[in-house]
Structure formats: C-alpha cells, structure tokens
Amino acid sequence: MPLIFFGKMPENGAKSAIVIDSESLSVLYSKNADTRLGMASTTKIMTALVAIENSYPDDEFIIPKEAVGIEGSSVYLKEGEPLTIRELLYCLLLESGNDAATAIALYCGKSIDGFAKMMNDRAFELGLENTHFTNPHGLSDESHYTTARELAIITAEAMKYPLFCEISGTKTVKVRYDGIENGRLLINHNKLLKTYNGATGGKTGYTKKDGKCLVSSAERDGLEIIAVTLGDSSPTSTHTILLDSAFEDFQKTEIVSKGELRSEIPAANSENTVLSVTNEKGASVCLPKGARFDIELQIPKSITAPIKKGEIIGKAVCRYGGEQIYIINIISIENINLKRKSFFERIFEKQ
Secondary structure, three states: OOOEOOOOOOOOOOOEEEEEEOOOOOEEEEEOOOOOEOOHHHHHHHHHHHHHHOOOOOOEEEOOHHHOOOOOOOOOOOOOOEEEHHHHHHHHHOOOOHHHHHHHHHHHHOOHHHHHHHHHHHHHHOOOOOOEOOOOOOOOOOOOEEOHHHHHHHHHHHOOOHHHHHHHOOOEEEEEEOOEEEEEEEEOOOOHHHHOOOEEEEEEEEEOOOEEEEEEEEEEOOEEEEEEEEOOOOHHHHHHHHHHHHHHHEEEEEEEOOOOOEEEEEEEOEOOOEEEEEEOOOEEEEEEOOOOOEEEEEOOOOEEOOEOOOOEEEEEEEEEOOEEEEEEEEEEOOOEOEOOOOHHHHHHHHO
C-alpha cells in the first residue's frame, strides 16, 4: 500500500481532492478522496490509456458517421476523413473532443459499449473499486463515476507511457482536417501548462452536473506530483495552491545510493570464507522535507555455496514513521563456488 503522509490540505472549494507522488502513489494531501463523483472529461485519461495500450499510434481510422456531431465539446470530425490514433489522441486530450473520444472507442472497442467494457476491465486490473465507465468522453451518467484517489491512480498509470505525457503536455498542435495537412489547430484547455512553473500535463473536464474537474501534473527537482479535484468552481487556482504546497512541504529524498549498503556473510562449504553483498541499485522516495528515516538490513547469518554473482541474498527495508516505505534488494557481489574436495576426501567418499 502507498504510504499516506496526509499533510495539511490547503483550503479549497472542491468537493473532492487529492495530491499524490506519481511514482510511489504516496498520498500527500486528501479531502473526501474516496467519494464517488462524476468526472466529466477527465474520463478521457482512461480513454487515452486504453487506446495507447490497444492500438498503434500510426494506425489510421476513417471517421464513421457514428463519430460525427457528438454532444458537447468537439473537434468537428467529418465523416470519411482519415486520422491516425495519434492525431485523435491530440484531439482528445487538448481540445477534449467528444467526437474524437467516440472515434477512438469505435476503433478500439468496435462499439461504445465494447470500449466501456475495456475501460472497466482496465480499472479492475488497477484494483479500482469505486470507478465505473459507461462512455469514453465523460458526458454525465449516474453509472459513470470515479473518486479523486482512483482518478489519480489512473493518471499515474497513463503517465508511464511517453506518448501520453507528450500529448497531454502539448500546448498547441496542428493535425489534419478532412485530409488537409495542418488544417485543424488544437489548443490545450489546461491553463496550467502556460501559467504554472513545472507543469507537465493533465486533463480538464466540465459538465453542468459534475461541475469543473481537473487533473494536473507538475515536476520540480525530480519530484513529480499529480493533483486531482472534482466539483471545484476554481480548479486552476486550486491546483496552483495544491501544487505549490506540495513542492514546499515534500521533496524527492535519496534514501540510499547504489552500493552504499555493504556487508559480509560467512560462507559454508565454499572456497571463500565470506560472501560480500550490497544493494543492487540506489533509491529515492517522496518524503516530507526534513523527514528522518531508518534502513534495516535483513540478510541471513550464513549462506551455503554455490552462490551466483547478482543473486538476491536479502533485502534492506526503509521505514519512515514506523511504516515500511521501500524495499531494496541485497545481492551477491561475486560467485561463491563449492569448496573443492581434497584427494583424501575423494578417496574416503569412494570407500
């Protein structure tokens, strides 16, 4: 389970809000984070994730009439025009085109219901218990909901893909319009990309029923933060405050460098008397500034040959506030071979 820091949540008017570390999913701030609410067009983060995982960016799709004239925000797709999945993802994440979401759903899922099932299956894989999708665009539906916590988890998963990060962090781009190169200008609705130092991406959303929703991400000094608000009248201002507070209160802290932890273990039945071990890699985690942590080395008191170089021998456990926050593998630095038997030992074995 991610470590929960629960710093003091800055005052805000959102119905639900959360701020997490994108890498560890540690919760920095939380407000009604497990309340089921509509998510409006932030739905499209899951739409993009499913599309990226189930298509190739340069796959081309001829827009069908079923994807034209969809209610709400639109990039005005034309029946019969060709667009790649990459182009549709730009239309989806920058201009929040409901028609682009529908086109992606029809391409990947063959139908809206088929794609919604793919979205729900992916939510299940992520262990989400309070999220359900009925469409790819986020138009309000009683059975279409999530929580701030689970939307943050979906976003962290999507951010593992460079294509998602590249597109969601793009301010403006041109794609084809009815076969004309650069005929469609797309402008990202996420104002933070222009106003916030370190902003990397995210997604806006709004319906009359769900209110204004926003997911944002920002990075400073190696620490990348995800903020989510649902049902907030001033999301851009709220996120500026949330992100500023997070970077002020938390930091990426190196808990151990590669090879820093070293020890020797008695080696039985081997040519060597001891086995040298160390940590295979360094590690950094998100912690409150000035936090003190402990590392406990957990290795056996002795080992028996043979042991291969790089074999995992034990672990080092990092704890903060008594809670386990990270595990580092401890590996063998060298090969440990069986001790060669003497001439007399081999003779006696044969008798």
